[in-house]
Amino acid sequence: MMNPFRPTAGATPPELIGREGTLDEFEYGLQIGSGAPGLLTIITGARGIGKTALLSAAQDKAVQQGWIVVSETATPGFIGRIGETMRLHLEELGKGPAGRRITAVGVAGFTVTTQLPPERQVDWRRLGNQLLSLLAEKKTGLLFTVDEIHSADRTELSQLAADVQHFIRDGLPIGLVFAGLPAAVSDLLNEGVATFLRRAERIDLHAAIISDVERSYASTFREAGISISDDLIQHAAKATGGYPFLIQLIGYQLWRQAEINNMALKEKNVLQAIDAATRRHETTVIEAALSTASDKDKDFLRAMAEDDGPVTAGDIGKRLNARSNVVANYRARLIAAGLIEAPAYGKVDFTIPGLREYLRKTNPRERH
Ligand SMILES: Nc1ncnc2c1ncn2[C@@H]1O[C@H](COP(=O)(O)OP(=O)(O)O)[C@@H](O)[C@H]1O
Ligand SMILES: [Mg+2]
Incomplete structure (x- = not known):
């Protein structure tokens, strides 16, 4: 069996620990469709707490329900990229007026226009309307997910919000889930960039409970035939502080130690794994966070x-x-x-x- 842990930003972990029920409202929203409160959701939390992982889980649920998902990160030009993806989906469904590309990114990456010019805005909304009407007939819908919303250009974000609000008013099956750092998201909402987004469901993520980490580690290692005492599992789980990125880092290092020690973890190996994971955490998360x-x-x-x-x-x-x-x-x-x-x-x-x-x-x- 291969190392199942994924200590990489945005990677899907082997188990989403401590997130049971967080997406219930959203899932319910997928069933009711247009205008459901859960279809407008904001995920907030610190770096490495699992926002992107939960966003991916939401996408999976939407896809399972037959929804089309357009996922973007809020770097400049995201609204144009969403438009372009919608156009491709329309084409695929065989209903494409297609026409010109809708992307707002300029020539050879030289000029990056973050805002769509007025005539393209009309295009964007028209495209959205067409695609959504088609999906409504099929009894499914369209989900936009936007990650790292804290770094979004204000004009682009307010444009997206205005369009989504418009679709909702028209009774179209649209969902919008986004994720970002808590304080920045609050500022964004308070600035009045997109007043209607204040009504969104808030999912504020925190560290997992240590006993849940313990249980998850225990079952993962037992199932893989790796021997480790309850005390050592408890020790390793505590060292994660319930923080998702550390859960992956420590789990990953424990697994590596097991591989080089005949599938048996002794105290020495566990301490070594925690040490290696802590160092890695410092050079990735901590130093990156401090770099600015x-x-x-x-x-x-x-x-x-x-x-x-x-x-x-x-x-x-x-x-x-x-x-x-x-x-x-x-x-x-x-x-x-x-x-x-x-x-x-x-x-x-x-x-x-x-x-x-x-x-x-x-x-x-x-x-x-
Ligand atoms: N609920 C969870 N349980 C265990 N590991 C998780 C969980 N959520 C995320 N992870 C892992 O934690 C790390 C950080 O997750 P990520 O979604 O990138 O965080 P964020 O987007 O908040 O910075 C990744 O390695 C991911 O696989
Ligand atoms: Mg992320």
Whole structure:
């Protein structure tokens, strides 16, 4: 049997741990069709928490129900790419007026027009209408999924929202599920870019429960004939913190250790696996997340890392010897970047496991 774990962003894990029932409303929506609340859903959560994996699960469910799925990442020009995919589907269904390409991407990647010019917008909506009417006759529908919505161009997003709202008003079987970092998504909705999206179902993802990870590891390893004690499974599960990316990383390393140790995991092997996984987590998730942080941002984060749990802005201000408005400014920046969150009023905490420990060991901030 091959290593089933998938420690790669966006990869489908062997088991979606702790997500039972999260897509119930969406699935119900697929059955009722047009206008169902679950057909408008927003998935939010920290990096590596499993947003993309859940988005894929939603797509699979839609496909099983015979729906057409158009999935995009919200990089510039996504609205044009959605249009192009719709056109291809219409063609495939043999009803294509087809006509010109609808993509908004300019010549040879030189100019990238993020917004469709007015005449193309009309095309886009007309295409959508045609495709949706056809699918309505077949008693199925069309699902758009848009990942990484936090980086979406505001104009493109409001255009998509306006069109989807229009389709819903016309009673057409349209669904829209998108995913992004929580703070950025809240900002987006509060800015009034797409007021109607505020009514969307919210699925806010958190870490899985450790005992669920334990159960999943136990069955995966037992079924593969890998021997490991209950205590060691418990230890490994705890080390994941229930954080999906670490569940995959640690599982993957455990499996590798088992392969080189005659399918038997001893304490030494488990510790080695956890160690390797932690290092990998640091170089992928943590360093990538920090790559966009400025030196001042990092000072703020290091001041936070002096505590073992949530910190107040006041304490950070004292540690940095900074004014409250400066602290508030960095706090807001870091929340929007998805590095920290506000678990309780006035306090902030890290969103990614291991970030605190990483900051402590890489370069301890000097006390002022
Ligand atoms: N519920 C889950 N249980 C176990 N592993 C998961 C779960 N959700 C996601 N994963 C795994 O965690 C990693 C991160 O998932 P991903 O969907 O890319 O996160 P995000 O999009 O939130 O950054 C991937 O390796 C994925 O296979
Ligand atoms: Mg993702």
